[in-house]
Amino acid sequence: MKSDTDVSAPEHDLGVFIAIVRDYFTTVGGSAAELLNPTLEWITPARLDTTGYIPVAGGLNGWIGVSLPDSMLRSLLDRIGEPRHDDEACRDFAAEMTSVITGNARAHFGPRLRLSPPLATRHDDPLPDLPQPRMSLKLPFRWQGDHGFLLVACTS
Amino acid sequence: MSTIKKKPAARLSDAFVRSPDCATYLVDLKLPPELWAVFALTEQPVTAEQVVDKTGLDLETAKLALRRLARRKLIQKHVLGWQDYINASPAAAPVAPAGVVAPPAPMPAPVTAPAPAVAAPATAVVASPAPVAPTPPLVRLTAAPKPSVVTEVVFTLRSATADARRRAAAAGLVEFKLTRTASPAAASPGTGRKLRPILDAIIEKGGGGLQGQLLAYRVFLRIPSEIAAAAGLSSLSLVDDDFTVQDPRLIDALFEAARTVAGLESLPQAA
Numbered sequence: 225m226k227s228d229t230d231v232s233a234p235e236h237d238l239g240v241f242i243a244i245v246r247d248y249f250t251t252v253g254g255s256a257a258e259l260l261n262p263t264l265e266w267i268t269p270a271r272l273d274t275t276g277y278i279p280v281a282g283g284l285n286g287w288i289g290v291s292l293p294d295s296m297l298r299s300l301l302d303r304i305g306e307p308r309h310d311d312e313a314c315r316d317f318a319a320e321m322t323s324v325i326t327g328n329a330r331a332h333f334g335p336r337l338r339l340s341p342p343l344a345t346r347h348d349d350p351l352p353d354l355p356q357p358r359m360s361l362k363l364p365f366r367w368q369g370d371h372g373f374l375l376v377a378c379t380s
Numbered sequence: 381m382s383t384i385k386k387k388p389a390a391r392l393s394d395a396f397v398r399s400p401d402c403a404t405y406l407v408d409l410k411l412p413p414e415l416w417a418v419f420a421l422t423e424q425p426v427t428a429e430q431v432v433d434k435t436g437l438d439l440e441t442a443k444l445a446l447r448r449l450a451r452r453k454l455i456q457k458h459v460l461g462w463q464d465y466i467n468a469s470p471a472a473a474p475v476a477p478a479g480v481v482a483p484p485a486p487m488p489a490p491v492t493a494p495a496p497a498v499a500a501p502a503t504a505v506v507a508s509p510a511p512v513a514p515t516p517p518l519v520r521l522t523a524a525p526k527p528s529v530v531t532e533v534v535f536t537l538r539s540a541t542a543d544a545r546r547r548a549a550a551a552g553l554v555e556f557k558l559t560r561t562a563s564p565a566a567a568s569p570g571t572g573r574k575l576r577p578i579l580d581a582i583i584e585k586g587g588g589g590l591q592g593q594l595l596a597y598r599v600f601l602r603i604p605s606e607i608a609a610a611a612g613l614s615s616l617s618l619v620d621d622d623f624t625v626q627d628p629r630l631i632d633a634l635f636e637a638a639r640t641v642a643g644l645e646s647l648p649q650a651a
Contacts, residue, residue, distance in 0.1 A: 267614050
């Protein structure tokens with residue numbers, strides 16, 4: 225029988241991952257991101273302006289995406305005092321964000337969860353070469369009035 | 381040899397009332413009209429039995445509705461400190477000597493009764509505490525009195541506490557309407573099986589909240605794509621979806637996945 229408090233369960237790992245993303249907004253953005261109602265998606269949702277992907281393997285297999293609108297990225301760029309707000313700055317910042325999240329996740333999970341180098345794409349870039357899941361979990365969130373979403377895409 | 385028969389213990393019914401920060405969670409929230417009808421009753425504490433009386437829902441559905449609203453943090457269990465209780469209740473007994481517990485007073489007024497402008501003073505207080513100013517309700521509600529025949533419900537939310545005023549200033553005054561043309565019983569007709577109770581059971585097994593939702597994701601991940609496609613699944617809310625499963629293969633696959641992934645040996649029957 226599965227335990228309700230099984231900290232080795234994959235959903236616990238996913239919960240930690242999501243907490244790390246939220247911590248990022250609290251630390252860098254100065255206020256917490258508010259998680260909204262999650263949905264199961266059998267068709268991969270359309271990407272927002274910039275998406276960072278973190279491939280994972282081990283206890284979880286697949287990837288976790290963070291898809292953000294430019295308005296949110298520009299607010300974050302403002303917060304860190306970055307004067308450039310163009311598309312390239314947004315992509316660079318999304319890449320940096322996913323790198324920080326990946327680093328924090330590595331520090332937490334150690335060798336138990338293998339995290340490949342993250343990558344960031346603009347909405348009009350080709351889809352990255354990642355395994356496509358049968359279905360994904362979309363976790364929308366709101367930060368400073370803008371909406372982004374996390375996408376949990378596990379293959380097993 | 382004699383047998384002592386015990387009288388069955390009376391169960392306390394939990395009463396629920398709107399949570400102080402429910403306005404935070406109302407923004408952009410979409411729920412079935414039946415749930416909003418229950419939420420409309422919670423300006424003052426209400427039990428599942430009272431919900432049954434006022435809406436015509438059956439008891440299990442009323443309990444489920446209260447649990448769902450509580451899970452969304454829109455309502456919470458109604459609990460009071462002793463001092464608050466005796467301040468609010470003129471019939472409250474004085475504090476008894478140590479070891480003696482005063483019997484509980486009846487539940488507060490029914491939900492449709494207008495809230496008193498000022499709390500009644502305590503009449504049997506040992507230490508005569510200073511009167512406590514009543515906390516104005518967070519949400520002022522205007523609604524038709526009988527939910528079963530409601531055709532239009534208008535909610536107007538006004539903040540009362542400083543915290544709530546700050547949130548309202550950020551979000552603007554929230555006003556929304558719900559329209560229903562049928563009674564709750566007629567809203568879920570026919571064949572098939574509601575997915576909601578099954579989802580609720582899985583989420584609860586996972587500990588509720590995000591952890592439970594992540595467990596539900598892993599359960600659904602086990603369902604073969606062709607079965608999901610045949611059932612017409614393309615997007616499914618883990619919070620407020622009212623999806624009805626028609627395809628028995630999906631039910632079977634879901635049962636098997638819930639057993640394998642979540643350790644659930646049985647799932648609730650159709651709501």
